[in-house]
Amino acid sequence: MKTEIVSFDADGTVVDNSFVNEFWFGELPRLYAQKQGINLEQAVETLSTYYDQVGDEDLRWYQPGYWFEEFGLSDNPTSVIKKIKKNHDLNIYKDAIEVINKLNRQYKLIVISNSPRIFLDFSLKEVEDKFDKIYSCVSDFGMVKKDERVYKRVIEELETDPGKVLHVGDHWKFDYKVPKSLGIKTFFINRDNNTQPGEDSEVITDLREILFAIT
Ligand SMILES: [Mg+2]
Numbered sequence: 001m002k003t004e005i006v007s008f009d010a011d012g013t014v015v016d017n018s019f020v021n022e023f024w025f026g027e028l029p030r031l032y033a034q035k036q037g038i039n040l041e042q043a044v045e046t047l048s049t050y051y052d053q054v055g056d057e058d059l060r061w062y063q064p065g066y067w068f069e070e071f072g073l074s075d076n077p078t079s080v081i082k083k084i085k086k087n088h089d090l091n092i093y094k095d096a097i098e099v100i101n102k103l104n105r106q107y108k109l110i111v112i113s114n115s116p117r118i119f120l121d122f123s124l125k126e127v128e129d130k131f132d133k134i135y136s137c138v139s140d141f142g143m144v145k146k147d148e149r150v151y152k153r154v155i156e157e158l159e160t161d162p163g164k165v166l167h168v169g170d171h172w173k174f175d176y177k178v179p180k181s182l183g184i185k186t187f188f189i190n191r192d193n194n195t196q197p198g199e200d201s202e203v204i205t206d207l208r209e210i211l212f213a214i215t
Pocket residue numbers: 009010011012013169170171
């Protein structure tokens with residue numbers, strides 16, 4: 001089936017993780033350290049343990065509001081994000097910009113991300129006008145991409161067929177295994193070029209490889 005829609009994950013695929021990392025491993029530990037009277041290093045360690053306990057398959061993991069409440073922080077996510085925005089340059093991957101600009105003429109482009117809307121509004125702002133639709137699974141559907149219903153819902157909403165959708169992302173399960181199981185054409189982007197199982201032709205290290213593989 002001919003591809004009509006190209007779908008991208010956001011963090012680690014279109015934009016690097018520096019902004020989200022600054023939130024989870026920079027600003028949040030800083031606030032936590034202040035509150036608890038511990039040093040930053042200890043705070044990073046403690047928070048990382050909490051994050052890992054909840055894990056990225058759990059909706060709460062993605063929700064800044066949940067963690068502010070959990071840690072009893074008086075500041076709020078919006079003001080912290082604003083603070084980061086002021087000092088932060090956006091890092092959209094070069095290959096992503098090139099691919100988005102090329103495919104955008106011929107295909108409908110969308111984003112399917114687990115990031116909350118308040119993150120995406122900032123991190124994708126340089127390229128958001130190139131996309132027909134930007135889905136935040138967490139904010140729009142109250143679900144994580146591990147759940148195939150996310151992809152089913154997008155397909156239903158766009159009145160398309162899984163065979164006409166190509167999805168690319170950097171999470172082996174959420175961006176590769178799950179959509180693939182539904183018949184979506186999938187590519188796993190392995191930017192660090194780590195050893196990775198899977199069919200070689202669907203594991204890429206640069207988004208431009210899609211340009212040659214798309215049918
Ligand atoms: Mg990602």
